[in-house]
Amino acid sequence: MIELVASNSQTRYNIFSQQLLQESFPLCERPSLDDLRQRDNALFHACTILNEGEAAGLFNYWEFPDFLYIEHFAIDPNLRNNGIGAQTLQQFSQKSNHIIVLEAELPTNEIAERRIQFYQRNGFIVNPQPYIQPAYRPQGETLELSILSTKQLDDNQFEKVKTTLYRYVYKQPII
Numbered sequence: 001m002i003e004l005v006a007s008n009s010q011t012r013y014n015i016f017s018q019q020l021l022q023e024s025f026p027l028c029e030r031p032s033l034d035d036l037r038q039r040d041n042a043l044f045h046a047c048t049i050l051n052e053g054e055a056a057g058l059f060n061y062w063e064f065p066d067f068l069y070i071e072h073f074a075i076d077p078n079l080r081n082n083g084i085g086a087q088t089l090q091q092f093s094q095k096s097n098h099i100i101v102l103e104a105e106l107p108t109n110e111i112a113e114r115r116i117q118f119y120q121r122n123g124f125i126v127n128p129q130p131y132i133q134p135a136y137r138p139q140g141e142t143l144e145l146s147i148l149s150t151k152q153l154d155d156n157q158f159e160k161v162k163t164t165l166y167r168y169v170y171k172q173p174i175i
Contacts, residue, residue, distance in 0.1 A: 002087040003050040004059055017058045024074035028141040049088050056084050064164055070102040071169060089122045101161055103133055103145045124148040129158045134170040
């Protein structure tokens with residue numbers, strides 16, 4: 001049985017979550033641990049994915065008025081390909097009437113292609129609008145990514161999502 005368990009500020013970034021975040025996301029795709037620890041925003045939720053009561057992954061998301069944004073989602077490498085990720089997304093999707101949004105690398109290699117296919121199998125659509133992820137850190141890298149969502153975004157919806165992410169997640173002005 002899959003559970004998403006919210007972490008409180010004392011346990012939000014335990015050793016398991018810290019290691020999984022660092023192993024699963026390159027430096028340019030994650031904020032510093034200090035930044036994550038300092039997030040005390042009612043909009044941000046840091047969760048641990050439990051499978052049969054054992055830590056299996058991390059799931060960090062933001063709850064905005066018009067959509068939910070999955071910032072980081074990773075399954076322990078030893079537990080991948082067992083359906084835990086798909087079950088997590090299905091459970092999360094069923095609990096909300098909102099559009100769910102996430103960022104993914106462009107399909108420039110086999111791993112990125114497989115990741116996008118995974119999200120597509122789980123109800124996500126690749127939006128055609130170009131998107132640049134701002135740098136998480138000063139002097140950090142920006143990245144060209146795709147925005148995936150559970151409903152196709154028109155240009156106005158896309159701009160609203162982009163503006164919201166830039167403002168709250170990245171603390172950046174629109175590029």
